[in-house]
Amino acid sequence: MRLLEISGVSAAYGDLKVLHDVSLHVDEGEIVSLVGSNGAGKTMLLRIISGLVPVTEGQITLGGKNLLKVRPYERVSVGLSHIPQGRGTLAKLTVKENLILGAYSLKSSQQREENIERAYGMFPKLRERKNQIAGSLSGGEQQMLAIARALMCDPKIIAMDEPSLGLAPIVVENVFEIIQRVSSERKIAILIVEQNLVQSLSIAHRGYVLENGRIVREGEAKALLEDKDIRSAYLGI
């Protein structure tokens, strides 16, 4: 089942056209990786999905609903959760407050409590540190918090901007494992935008390559990983 469908999206910063006719889709429960180098327009695409940047052309639907008509603060209620660039954890609030705010869109406070317990069960470190301010956590722990918080609203899809950014390689591996586990256990679709091509494609079902604002390749993640052109362009081998 199609969940997120982006078709023919173009967008610009002022006069500078950044995205040209981008189309991609994410099915229910699927992990999709959008890879590309710096400045390819990956973050802009996520900001469009979040409603922070307008499109000049194109359509985006989530579960059949026209997402561009939904106001940014209402998008979480239609099942869209975000982990923005730099993780977006609120450094001055405690770990627990961050989690509570993750469930801001939920009506029932009982549901909120249950989801917090579930988050602690999944990430015991967060329970230990629940009363600490989020800014005092290590980079890896903050990424855990970001993922846990994104799950608090029981989303259908999580859009993540560079979860590997600023993390040590061993931590990156761990984070990607968690993402994969979360997606398969909870049947949540994930759209990852990454520069870290190998890691993000190795947990994804499918992938897209974005270059200069255009989708230049798409396909099974495995096939993309083994593709000669991609390997030479992005990995130098």
Added chain:
Amino acid sequence: MWIFTQSIINGILAGGVYALIAVGITVIFGVMRLVNFASGAFFTLSMYLGYFVYSFTGWNCYQLIPAVAILSAAVAYVTFKFTISPVLGKSSDATILVTVGLSFFLQNLVIVLFGGTALTLPSEISNVSIRIGEYTLGLPRTIAFMVAIVLVLGVSLLVNKSNFGRSMRATAENPEVAEMLGIKSRRVYTLAWIIGIVMTSIGGLLLTPIYYVNNTVGAPFRTVSLMAVVLGGLGDIRGAFICGLLLGIIESVFSAYFSAYIGLLGIFIVYLIIFLFKPQGIFGRKERVG
């Protein structure tokens, strides 16, 4: 020694209202990085609003609190919608000009509506005081102080413990992330503005037993409260509160030892000295640049 202790007592009592206004300014600044230069004008306006309701009902200053709170919240809502909201997120010059402009507008509006002569809101307790041993506490100031404490405690509880407070702090730290979580930042800004204005307004109303109502009565209160906000480390509720009391004490001590006219000057002197040594304010933390 008597003079010293008595002036400290007077200062703490007077400082309560500075602290109240300073916390009101801080709530607004903390959430939307907007310095409310119109706080003095709202302080003034609230006294006129009190007078207005009094002229129909004959209520005293304390009975007027709910009515003035509601009226000033309504004025706050309207001014937010038509003056603050359009410039939010624009340059800080724009927000400064808007609040300064709003201040002139309100100060002149009350002249148009109520005339230029000073008014009084009669109060039976204007000259009543409580004696504790050899010290005297003016009753109106004591009540104003107590109400201020209750309001400040209430607001800090709201900010630190409630769901709305959490959404306020989230919006203050990162409005984009807050919206991603489902928080409507416009609503948070509107409510923060209203809370800040109502606090300032109640501060004004509480001083009607001992101040004439005229269109510039709020100016020194605005200035001192803004200084308390800056000294308190911009955006820190506890800091603004303590510095509000502190400036009240300094004013009172200078008034007692030199002359009543020199109290404000004392505040400016101490303010400048503190800033010479601690430019980030008493409670402000140094921030890394770059």
